[in-house]
Structures are given as C-alpha cells and as structure tokens.
Amino acid sequence: MAEWLRDLQDEVFRFALPFTFELRVAPSSREGMRSGTCVVVKTKVSQFLITAAHNIEPAMKMLQAGEVDCLAGRLRLPIDQMGSICLSFKADITTVILTEEHVRALERDGWGVLNAEKWPPAEDLAKGDPVMFAGFPGAWRIQKGLKDIDFPARVSVGFIGDPGGDQFSCHLDPEFTERDQVGGLAELSVEDVEGMSGGPAFLVRREVSKPMPQLCGIIKEGKAIDGGHLIFFFARVACISHDGRIGG
Numbered sequence: 001m002a003e004w005l006r007d008l009q010d011e012v013f014r015f016a017l018p019f020t021f022e023l024r025v026a027p028s029s030r031e032g033m034r035s036g037t038c039v040v041v042k043t044k045v046s047q048f049l050i051t052a053a054h055n056i057e058p059a060m061k062m063l064q065a066g067e068v069d070c071l072a073g074r075l076r077l078p079i080d081q082m083g084s085i086c087l088s089f090k091a092d093i094t095t096v097i098l099t100e101e102h103v104r105a106l107e108r109d110g111w112g113v114l115n116a117e118k119w120p121p122a123e124d125l126a127k128g129d130p131v132m133f134a135g136f137p138g139a140w141r142i143q144k145g146l147k148d149i150d151f152p153a154r155v156s157v158g159f160i161g162d163p164g165g166d167q168f169s170c171h172l173d174p175e176f177t178e179r180d181q182v183g184g185l186a187e188l189s190v191e192d193v194e195g196m197s198g199g200p201a202f203l204v205r206r207e208v209s210k211p212m213p214q215l216c217g218i219i220k221e222g223k224a225i226d227g228g229h230l231i232f233f234f235a236r237v238a239c240i241s242h243d244g245r246i247g248g
Helices: 003-015 053-062 100-108 190-196
Strands: 017-023 034-042 047-051 068-072 085-088 093-097 130-135 142-145 148-150 154-162 167-172 200-203 214-224 230-236
Touching: 003 130, 003 154, 003 200, 017 053, 034 053, 034 100, 034 130, 034 190, 034 214, 047 053, 047 100, 053 068, 053 085, 053 093, 130 190, 130 214, 130 230, 154 230, 167 214, 190 214
Parallel strands: none
Antiparallel strands: 017 034, 017 068, 034 047, 047 093, 085 093, 130 154, 130 200, 142 148, 154 167, 167 230, 200 214, 214 230
16 A cells, blocks of 8 residues: 555544533443543634434433533533534434633544645535545444443545535445554444544545645445445535534
C-alpha cells in the first residue's frame, strides 16, 4: 500500500469517535448500551459534535426514563441541556454544541478534533469522487469488563455514485484494502454498518501529491445490493452552519 494512502487512513481514523449511551444505573452487564460513531469539529466561532439523528433520538427518549450517560469517547455530552442539540430528521444529521473545555478534554484523551479553518470544508461533490470514511461496527464491540469496552474501527474507501442533494451515496472500491483493528481483515456486513452510522466521511481528491482530506458527510446507513456488495448513504455536512446550527 502506498505510504500516502496509509497516512490518509491514519488521519481519518483519528477523527472518528465512539458515540455511546445508556441509562445511568448500576447494571451487571452493558447489554443496554447503544453505540454509533461521531466526529467533533472546531470552527472559528464554535465547537460541536456531529452524528446521525437516528443515533441521538433514542438517547433523548431515554431521558424520560431517567438520567442518561451519553458519551463521545469518555466525554459526557450535555444532551439534557436546553439548546445544546440541533437536528434534522429529514437529513438524518444532528449536532451537539460543545464548550472549549469539552474539546480540551477530548484532546487530552487522545481523540482527534477537526479544526476547520473553512466551513464547510467540502461543498462541491461530483460523481466518481473518492471518499474515505470511518466508523465503529457495533457487532465488533468487545466487552472486556463491566467498564472496559473495546471499539475496533474500520476505514473504507468508496466512490460517489449519486451526489444527491442533502445526501450522497458511495459504492466501495473493490481494489482498496480496508483497514480495521480486529487483528486482520474482517468482512463487513449490513448488520455491522449500524455502529458505523454517524462516522465521518472525507473527500480525498488526489489533485496534489498528498491529498488533504475534507470533511463532506457522515454515514447514515449501508445497504446490500446485487452480489452482497455494500452501498453507503451519507448526510452532507453542508447543511450545518459554522456555529453548529442546522438550517433548512
């Protein structure tokens, strides 16, 4: 594999964070925990988390039953605070407004925060554009102890088939060697995609010797097509303003 491509994969890995939530009780197991993926962005005027709306909706419903631990990595998210969440069910995308201290806490834990000088980073998408995306397949989650869980990640590359409007779709590149953290290559199934939803997708046009990844969307869902091949659908981040609010 070309060194520039491996470096690109490492960069994309860095910005994917596990997104989890469960009722704040003292369970004997973590079977009630739900998980997905998210990305955290810092612009010139704000900082916010982005994930799929269908990830955070059940967490908000859980609040009616009691206190909820909703985390990005180890950071507890303020989903119970008025005005902290903006979402669009139509686009299946949501943001959680964060503070600068939240960002510092994530960085202390080693998670990547995307510093976006320009927002949105990628606006124009075209058919055939290469996209690299990452997430944490739910079926790969490993329970090592009551409070110790591993989240192996997967990075994939696809080509845009339909640039769409609020969303775009990609089919996987059959010649790309996908990287994961499960001790080798593992076959990705439709069921695995559930935990990847909310994961960041980056436009990686190779117009220069070393392409710079530009955040363009987040994973919504994956579907199997003829022959069992996967096609992914993404919500575009262009619907989010630089302050983290969602328009339209």
